[in-house]
Amino acid sequence: MNGPTRIAIVGAGLVGRRHAEAIWRNPGADVSAIVDPSDEARQYAAQHGIPCHGSLAELFASDHPDGVILSTPTLMHVDQGLECIRNRCAVLVEKPISASAKDAMQLVRAAEQADVPLLVGHHRRHNPLVQKAKQIIDSGAVGAIRAVHSQCWFYKPDHYFDIAPWRTRKGAGPISVNLVHDIDLLRHLCGEIVSVQAQAAPSSRGFENEEVAGAVMRFDTGAIGTLTLSDGIVAPWSWELTAREYPVYPATSQSCYLIGGSEASLSLPDCTLWNQTGRRDWWEPINATTVARPSSDPLENQIAHFLSVIAGETEPLVSGREGTRTLSVIEAIQKSALTGQAEVPETFADTPTVGVAI
Structure with missing residues (x-):
């Protein structure tokens, strides 16, 4: 491939602009175009001297980038x-x-049949501390995982909803908007989630969506997981406030994931391993070791990975199927919160059909 890899960004909102900034920090890539019909997007593109198209059809009629990032509303x-x-x-x-x-599987199967790379932007998997945690778990240092806990508590201010009223609607609550990140990491680190039982409480601000939710999960390894989630609690225990991924969130020294194993336990994102050097016994002293790991921007790492996939050098870390499996767990949690019954996430055939033109 001659010259920088050309990436078009569809949707020039907050997330789209963060992707653009990450691309510009990579010497091997460039933003080739913005696709967004809004006046704000045209102004943004003009400021950076790049074309702005009102639709993907308009983009592909005049250009063919090497890759596209979709930072648009989920329904699109x-x-x-x-x-x-x-x-x-x-x-x-x-x-x-x-x-x-x-609906996601329609997209996944089309991509597999056409042999076109499809990635899902679960950028937290590109965080070096997550990669280090995965190495620790896979090395056997934790032993057999027996229990997992995830805590995601924060307070979204009123103006967060005022500027985007769709955030108050049914289906736009923290289960679908925020918990999808945590479920993806729990799957990545601890195994497939095979059943869930959940409850949710409605918004205290009168919105259509939930404000508090909790769930018990069973993993395919036999481990049991628990989680609690709220966007109406003032607290330091969320990935945003503990992982230091995005400077807009004030950092705390707390952790929000606890992973308990037969040999040791691991807290994240502080990456502290708790074990006993002698025999395993609740009367024996327990040691805490904070594991050193490199630090870098997960969004920048995700862009570098996208370039490598486009070049045919590697397979997607988070494929369309992976993103769909995470979404299936979210759907099971939402359904269980309504029915009060345990629900099994929908599964899909793992054998893709590749190389058939569409």
Whole structure:
């Protein structure tokens, strides 16, 4: 590939602009165009001297980038992703991949049949501390995982909802908007989630969506997981406030994940391993070791990975199928919160069909 890899960004909102900044910090890539019909997007593109198109059809009529990042509302992901695939253009779709796992599989199968790379933007997997945690777990240092706890508590201010009223609607609560990140990491680190039982409480501000939720999860390894989630609690225990990924969130020294194993326990994101050097016994002293790990911007790492996938050098870390499996767990949690019954996340065939033109 001659010259920088050319990436078009669809949707020039906050997330789209963060992707653009990450691309510009990579010497091997450039933003080739913005696709967004808004006046603000045209002004943004003009400021940076790049074309702005009102639609993907308009983009592909005049250009063919090496890749596209979809930073648009979730309901638009499948149709826009299919358009990229029809034009044989690699695509990175922001999470969640779709509004439903069933619709997501339409996109996944089209990408596999056309042999076009489809990635999902679960950027936390590109954080070095997550990669270090995965290495620790896979090394056997924790032993067999027996229990997991995830805590995601924060307070979204009123103006967060005022500037985007859709955030008050049913389906736009913290389960779908925020918990999807945590579920993806729990799956990545601890195994597949095979059943969930959840409860949720309505918004105290009168919105249509939930404000508090909790769930018990069973993993395919036999481990049991618990989680609690709220966007109406003032607290330091969330990935945003503990992982130091994005400077806009004030950092705390707390952790929000606890992973308990037969040999040791691991807290994240502080990456502290708790074990006993002698015999395993609750009367024996327990030691805490904070594991050193490199630090870098997960969004920048995700862009570098996207370039490597486009170049055919590696396979997607978070494929369309991976993103769909995470979404299936979210759907099971939402359904369980309504029915009060344990729910099993929908599963899909793991054998892709590759190389068939669409």
